[in-house]
Amino acid sequence: xxxxxxxxxxxxxxxxxxxxxxxxLIFTAGMAQWLSCLDLLKGYYQIxxxxxxxxxxxFSTHNGVYQWKVMPFGLSGASGTFQKIMNNxxxxxxxxxxxxxxxxxxxxxxxxxxxxxxRNVLQELENAGFSVKLRKCTxxxxxxxxxxxxxxxxxxxxxxxxxxxxxxxERPKTKKDARSVLGLMGxxxxxxxxxxxxxxxxxxxxxxxxxxxxKWGKREEESFCGLKKALCEATALNAPDFGKPFEIHAxxxxxxxxxxxxxxxxxxxxRPIAFVSQKFNKTQRNWATIEKEAYAILFGFKKxxxxxxxxxxxxxxxxxxxxxxxxxxxxxxxxxxxALALQRWSYKITHRPGxxxxxxxxxxxxxxx
Numbered sequence: 429x430x431x432x433x434x435x436x437x438x439x440x441x442x443x444x445x446x447x448x449x450x451x452x453l454i455f456t457a458g459m460a461q462w463l464s465c466l467d468l469l470k471g472y473y474q475i476x477x478x479x480x481x482x483x484x485x486x487f488s489t490h491n492g493v494y495q496w497k498v499m500p501f502g503l504s505g506a507s508g509t510f511q512k513i514m515n516n517x518x519x520x521x522x523x524x525x526x527x528x529x530x531x532x533x534x535x536x537x538x539x540x541x542x543x544x545x546x547r548n549v550l551q552e553l554e555n556a557g558f559s560v561k562l563r564k565c566t567x568x569x570x571x572x573x574x575x576x577x578x579x580x581x582x583x584x585x586x587x588x589x590x591x592x593x594x595x596x597x598e599r600p601k602t603k604k605d606a607r608s609v610l611g612l613m614g615x616x617x618x619x620x621x622x623x624x625x626x627x628x629x630x631x632x633x634x635x636x637x638x639x640x641x642x643k644w645g646k647r648e649e650e651s652f653c654g655l656k657k658a659l660c661e662a663t664a665l666n667a668p669d670f671g672k673p674f675e676i677h678a679x680x681x682x683x684x685x686x687x688x689x690x691x692x693x694x695x696x697x698x699r700p701i702a703f704v705s706q707k708f709n710k711t712q713r714n715w716a717t718i719e720k721e722a723y724a725i726l727f728g729f730k731k732x733x734x735x736x737x738x739x740x741x742x743x744x745x746x747x748x749x750x751x752x753x754x755x756x757x758x759x760x761x762x763x764x765x766x767a768l769a770l771q772r773w774s775y776k777i778t779h780r781p782g783x784x785x786x787x788x789x790x791x792x793x794x795x796x797x
Contacts, residue, residue: 430501431487437504445508448528450575451618451702452734457526458579459667460535462542463572466549467564471530472506474558475499475513517556518549525549533574542568576615585664586616594659599652602641606633613655617705619662624705625684626655631707666691666699668735674701676728676775677744680720683708687728689735704731719762721747726766729773741775748779 457463468474476498477485485496485503499506507529514527524545525534534549536542546567553560566572571580578585594613600606610630617623629651633642642648668674669691675698677688686705690698706727708720715723725743729736743750758764 431485433485433500433502433504436484437502440504442505443508445512447507447511448526450528453526453528453533454575454577454579454584455667457533457535457574458577458584459582460537461570461581462536462539463566463569463574463580464534464542464546465566465572465574466532466534466553466560468530468532468553469559469561472501472510473498475510517552517558521545521549521552528575531575539568582667583664584667586619586659586662590616591660591662594656597656599644599649600630600633600642601644603634603637603639606630606642609652610634613659616659616662618702619665620655620658620705621688621703622679622681622684622686622705623655623703624707625681625686626658627651628683628707630655663700665703666701668701670735670739673742674732674736674739675742675744676725676732678721678724678728679746680717680724682713685720685724685727687724687731689728689732701735702732704728718747718749719760721745721750722763722766725750725777726769729770729775733773736773739774741773743775743777744780745777746779746781751777751779 477496482495482497485500486493487495499509510529511527514529514532518525518527518532524536524541525532525548527533532549532553534542534545536545550560569580571578573579573587573589576587576590578587590612597609597612600609610627613627614623617627620626629647633648668689672691675690675692677690679686684705684707686703688703689701691701693699704727708715712720712723725745728743729741752758758767
């Protein structure tokens with residue numbers, strides 16, 4: 429049951445409480461060999477309302493007026509409150525257990541560790557008065573579904589059920605349809621090189637009025653079919669190995685930048701860790717080529733910053749003039765600012781022709797004119 433609490437929410441002061449970084453959770457838990465996922469039984473309903481606040485939740489039905497004894501769905505501060513409580517419950521186990529609202533992931537390197545970790549978490553939940561829904565829990569698995577991703581064994585990939593749903597998507601007929609399609613596909617943008625540019629024809633459909641039919645043409649069809657194909661063939665991403673060097677493969681086109689953070693395995697094969705991309709605005713589209721390519725490097729470092737300190741990163745680009753960013757002082761004020769900003773990281777630039785630099789630009793050359 430969900431009540432319309434818009435009037436109450438409008439006058440409620442909601443404390444600012446940060447939610448967990450889902451990507452960080454997926455990477456951290458995904459490195460483990462043993463995983464368990466716990467689902468709390470009717471999550472919000474396990475949080476009791478203060479007696480003096482219950483009257484604020486009152487609602488009318490044909491059988492009379494009722495008020496909630498437990499925290500209902502629909503309150504503006506409900507998710508933050510629940511997250512804060514779960515963080516407090518698991519505070520002594522944060523090295524191997526994390527919660528994203530009512531989903532709890534327990535992760536361990538070994539079987540023996542996992543049994544201990546799982547017992548500790550379940551005991552903590554019992555002490556705090558929480559119950560789990562066994563039917564929705566997964567215990568002691570090498571890989572499992574968590575927050576829309578399949579994780580485990582040092583890798584993570586899109587949820588197969590979600591990809592199956594994407595396969596069945598029909599081309600959008602209205603702007604509302606286009607937003608829904610982009611919402612579903614955009615959830616997995618980290619698996620697609622240069623998603624931002626690849627999706628440009630579809631995002632342009634959502635501009636202007638909020639509602640109405642869309643004009644569908646060749647560009648939109650190529651974008652829609654190309655995104656579906658890319659997601660259905662998405663490569664599993666790997667957890668970073670901090671004992672190995674990192675590479676950023678960066679590329680810019682007329683309309684967007686894209687970067688891939690990757691490492692080589694023992695056989696010299698590339699193991700992609702993450703893809704990021706960003707569509708240029710009107711001002712950025714007018715930049716010179718070297719400015720776009722330089723921005724791609726800075727953009728990649730900012731996005732991958734948490735992994736790149738204390739190591740020398742190799743920047744792989746198909747734009748040879750970028751080497752002068754570190755060899756000489758740029759004449760452009762903009763490039764000078766970016767060169768100074770890059771000083772916080774240790775890196776070297778390697779030129780590789782675009783035909784060989786496939787991670788970053790495989791999708792960046794989609795015609796969007």
